[in-house]
Amino acid sequence: MNSDRFALSVDDYLAAETNVLLYLNDAVTQLLEHKEEYTQFGVVRYFAEYFNSVKNGNHVIFREFNYVKATQHNRASFIRIFWRCFRQIGKNGDLLAAMEYSSLLQLLCPDFPTEMVQNAARTVLFDDAVDSLMSFSDFLYSFQIQLFxxxxxxxxxxxxxxxxxxxxxxxxxxxxxxxxxxxxxxxxxxxxxxxxxxxxxxxxxxxxxxxxxxxxxxxxxxxxxxxxxxxxxxxxxxxxxxxxxxxxxxxxxxxxxxxxLLVDPEMDQELERLIAQISVSPTSNSSGSATGLKELPKKASPRKSLHHRKRIEMESDGSTEETDSSEN
Amino acid sequence: MADKRRSGVSTGMSDSKPTTKAETDEDFLSQAGVGVLLRGALLKLVEARSEDPIGFLAEHFSNLASETENSPVGGGDGEHHSNVLEQQQLSRALWHIGLAHHSQRSAFNSNTRVAYDLLMQNGSRRHGAGGVKGRVYTELLRGLCSEGGLSVTASAPLLQRIRCHDHEAVPFELFRQGVLTCAVFTDYIRKSQCLYAAVSSCPERAADRALCQAVLGTLQEALETTSAWTDVARYLEASVKISPCKLAQAMAEAQGPDGGGMGPTMDAQEFEDSAAKLFLARVRIVS
Structure with missing residues (x-):
């Protein structure tokens, strides 16, 4: 849209390109379908979250295909989400078949049609050997054209x-x-x-x-x-x-x-951090929270029961060792 | 959509029938005030004619939500809370002003009015009447300049001229003029940077001093156009003076027959400063 929007009538402005009414309609429908869940923080906050997610392009995740393809913004957002979610596949250099890409897409959009995936595969594979394997980036760019x-x-x-x-x-x-x-x-x-x-x-x-x-x-x-x-x-x-x-x-x-396409240092760092956490976490996390919990009553209790406190400390130490040994 | 909204609003008047399930959809919408909420949002959107309606609605609802979420806490810790509130209102006012470019004058004016009323709310709660507080006004202008990409040193001389004293009450007309001046000034500085880039022709080398002076001279002449006739005639005359062919003529004269290239140079900052000075000379001092 350009500065011409100031010359449009109200209806034309609202209808022009951006589909404001479509999103408002969907927001209300979604609200009615999930009343309890969505109103616990207030209706206004719900609308704020809805439109922020539309703006950020996160709104199409886990939504039905009709919504995904309802606007060009939704389509672009979905392509972006698909790329961001499964970029690691491309990074690892894995080759997948059309059916497997179809399954990945259905993780994000349960009723995503397989025909579109097959058309994308035909493009990459020149219409023969549609069951062959494709690299993530080849598929992605072809899929982008199909959906958009x-x-x-x-x-x-x-x-x-x-x-x-x-x-x-x-x-x-x-x-x-x-x-x-x-x-x-x-x-x-x-x-x-x-x-x-x-x-x-x-x-x-x-x-x-x-x-x-x-x-x-x-x-x-x-x-x-x-x-x-x-x-x-x-x-x-x-x-x-x-x-x-x-x-x-x-x-x-x-x-x-x-x-x-496959360069994403932030994501890599995040992944490394997560992996590091996972490999350490089961023990350190549980013991950390356990001592944390036990420290609370310790502070609240008056000084007199020194004995009692010692016992708790010993207990907590014991329990940590226990989980440690069980993990190892 | 329109039907849904209308029915959502109208059900407020009809008595709610006792249904087995707690409530019908329409009752739910009217009880939650969705109709009123959405109508208000659409009105605001149509009024502002934002270029990015989705972003506008996101911002609008977020503002509303944080307002309602903050208000119950209001009574609690006085000074700190009102500071936070003021910051919020300032950033919302800035956002409103930024919705339309100043060349879309009527939209710009109306957005400025919205921003003014917004800032008034805060002031009037404490003081009786008058207008936006001088301190808030100056703060807003500062925000406007930095949002427009001006450095503190670049915007300081302008703010010096159009700022108000902290205790003064700023009437709307002055407020509007100040906001407009800042908006035009940031645009002007951006344009002058483009102008320098065009003159220097090659980004690594500083531009030829004589050329820069010729350009600045042309600019000055255009800015200082004073015509006895109407404003329109003055604008026309000024735009003729700064037209590409006039500029090219001045630059050709400055460069002389030898083609130049070896003379003294002028760096980007100096050019920008001189251009800013030409503008500032035309800005009246407020207080």
Missing amino acids: FEEYLESVLVIYQDLLSGKNPNTVIVPTSSSVEQLNSIAEDESEAHEAVDSAVFAECIEALCERFKHSHPSPAAVREILDNTQRISYYGFLLALAKSEIISQDIGALPNKSE
Whole structure:
């Protein structure tokens, strides 16, 4: 939004881009679903927490898929959360299959559709051997395109199919969900997988699409750059190029450059600290809290029972040793 | 959404039916005051026209929450608490003012009014009437300058001119002028830094002194435009004087035929200071 917002009517301002009403609606719905839990600190505090989490992008975690894809901000937030949660996988260099990435995504969003994961996998693996393993970063950038530009990719697929079958591209219609399903099944046809269309014509059609497209789409300049570099291109080839485009990734703003994707000194430090704590903690923690608890009545009790105090101290020492030995 | 809100508010008037489960959703919303709360938030949002509505609502609800959470403690430890309260109100006032750029003048003025009323609340509780306390006003201006990225030394001369005495009561018009002056000044300094960067052409080397002086001279001429006619005519005349071609002409003259490059230089700080001086000379001293 820019300074034009001062010229808009109230309704237009509220409806413009940011979906204020959608979030308010969701906040109230959530409040009603979890009355007791959310009102213990007051309704005002609840709304403050809700909008702060929307601002920070933590609001989509553990939410249903419909909410995750409801706004572009939600989508970007989800991509970011997925990256932050499972970055260590990439760091370890582990390769995972599409189903495993799907499971990871479902940890964050229980009803996350597997189709989207499979589409991302097809992009990385060039539509063959969809069960093969992928690196975290390859999958992540491809997945980002799938989630962020879902509607755009559906329309592009329709264009692509039309071009393949030799139809006049100028009569392209934005697809209904049923037609997309149909086309998806066609796309899975192996015979068509390795075919390609003329890049220049494809580019023209996509540009025409973007002019009247009401959903989010990658910047025309970036798409132009991709298609100018080839003569013929396949659908998944195009998707892969989108996934690899740094300009597009920057525009989405959810992920850093590929070179910085796995760099996170803060997280590393935190992890090291946690690991160090875990390896020491069971004994030191329990003994620490135990003595802490026992010191409280010791201070409260009057001085007279010196005997008693000594006994407690001995007890606490004993108990510490006990846990120590049991742990070892 | 609108329906939900309206019904949430209206149920306050209808009698609550005894249901088996403690309450219906509408009763719950009206009892918790959600309708009123959200309507108030939306009104504030529409009034401010924030560029980032989600951030605005987050801030708005957080402010409200900390207000209600703090108020019962209020009676407890007097002086310390009122200091904390004042700090909170100052930062909220700063936030309101920052919502719209000063070039969006009507929004800026209305946000400034909100900030003024906010700061008044604190003052009027202690004193009878008058306006925002001079000390709070000066403190706000200082905050505004540092938020705009000015160093203490850069903002000190300006504050010296437009500050008020601690005990004075500041009326709104003066308050608005002061806030506006600070906002424009921080912008002006930022622009002058850009100007220096443009003149020096290469970031490692200091800019040519003669060139800088030519630029500053042009700037001064534009700022000192006094026209017998209306304000509009004066603005036009000033903007012609600072237009790129005039500036280029002045710089070309300063550089001379030999191309320069070997002469004395001027560093960024000196340039900024001189530019600031030109601005400050135009600011009237308040007290």
